[in-house]
Amino acid sequence: MLNKESHVKRDEISNLTTRRLSIYLRCLQTLEAAGVETVSSHEMAEQFHLNSAQFRKDLAYFGEFGVRGVGYRVPDLKHHLIRILGLDRRIRMAIMGAGNLGTALAGYGGFNTDNLKVTALFDTDPDKVGRFLRPGLQIHHVSALNPFILGHPVHIAVLAVPTMVAQEVLEQVAAAGIRSVLNFVPVRLKVPAGVRLQSVDLKVQVESLVFHLPREGEDGQALVDHKGKDPILHTV
């Protein structure tokens, strides 16, 4: 099977691999923008601080995309990754919660590219409901979620609501038929059946940095990664 995406059980691909695929895609976009046509796994590893064997193995779950003795054609591999990740279709996102964070996320470049789009925000604050963040991007009342979805399918909900109501909103979102949720609320949620929840817990991230901070009297040299391990994705 040459240069062909094989059919693979997607649920058998680990999350770690999935996240790296997304990083590989970004690296390839950088290379393409720089006019690079061909890249070997070693060059990728060198330039982007990756592991070359891991790169090859991650790709191998999906097919054979390289040319032995040469490497990978950058535009080809990029397109394969776009297809593998499912970024070859329009993905519509709704943000639940139009506070500080929800509003910032609505404007985040990474959520508004090519085929990814934030299409609406939902809140319950009467001062916010009805307002437009920018042309075409309005804040609706949470109770309008179901009718909105009928006219404008939503693939991913982003949870950026107050902790108190997070569980409730998650259940509303699930009941509305949204099966993928990116959660920013720092709380342990009960995940409704059939829903995939990806949590980004900013406080946990900070606290794990605090854990490694040198304590009084220590000199902090121990921070250097003594094994020389690449920091990819055990940091994410």
Place this chain on the structure above:
Amino acid sequence: MLNKESHVKRDEISNLTTRRLSIYLRCLQTLEAAGVETVSSHEMAEQFHLNSAQFRKDLAYFGEFGVRGVGYRVPDLKHHLIRILGLDRRIRMAIMGAGNLGTALAGYGGFNTDNLKVTALFDTDPDKVGRFLRPGLQIHHVSALNPFILGHPVHIAVLAVPTMVAQEVLEQVAAAGIRSVLNFVPVRLKVPAGVRLQSVDLKVQVESLVFHLPREGEDGQALVDHKGKDPILHTV
């Protein structure tokens, strides 16, 4: 050794464990607020969707905090975790980049609690430099980082700058003596020696949800986690 924090090489504790400690602390705070005095590992697991053996093992790296036959005293364990995580001292954070995201993070509750404080933002935009986000929280010019730090030590820098300048700002931050960095910029950074970098890549998080979205013609039932695995922290 009873009820005593043992000395353990902090660098031998895995990141996964570290992140869970932070979650355990939050759960205990919830229990304490509810007036619960004592909790067993099984009750913790039940209530917060954790794994009881993992909970016990994570704690065991640091000492013996429980009482056999009984469980853990909630306030005691909470205090132990605060000490273990290093949250028993004032931690000062600076945010590099006063755009959408940087500004939202400056106001994020999880970064402004008890002993964690955002103490300044840094940007280069003349329209922003000098402004106050709120009393006591000012935006400074990036070139003022070194003098600022002399008067107000900073333990953690948060990187929320444009992709183009991320590497440069990371190096400035490192040169200023800040050894811990929480990075929000979606790029593979070269990590200066002695610096600990924790990356939060929002685009990667979304794309890994997209990967699992049902494709045209599929019915998406496969989204249910067939092994019944608990979603803790392979989702974070």
Place this chain on the structure above:
DNA sequence: TACTGTGAAATCTTTCACAGCA
């Protein structure tokens, strides 16, 4: 020759299952 693709080994992480203690 210089690379990819890949089994096999090494390492890391979770889970089991039970000895031992309050």
Place this chain on the structure above:
DNA sequence: TGCTGTGAAAGATTTCACAGTA
């Protein structure tokens, strides 16, 4: 008795090292 603390087993992930091929 009912729990913790913990070795040992199982499982997941990374890394090695090389056969195979353009």
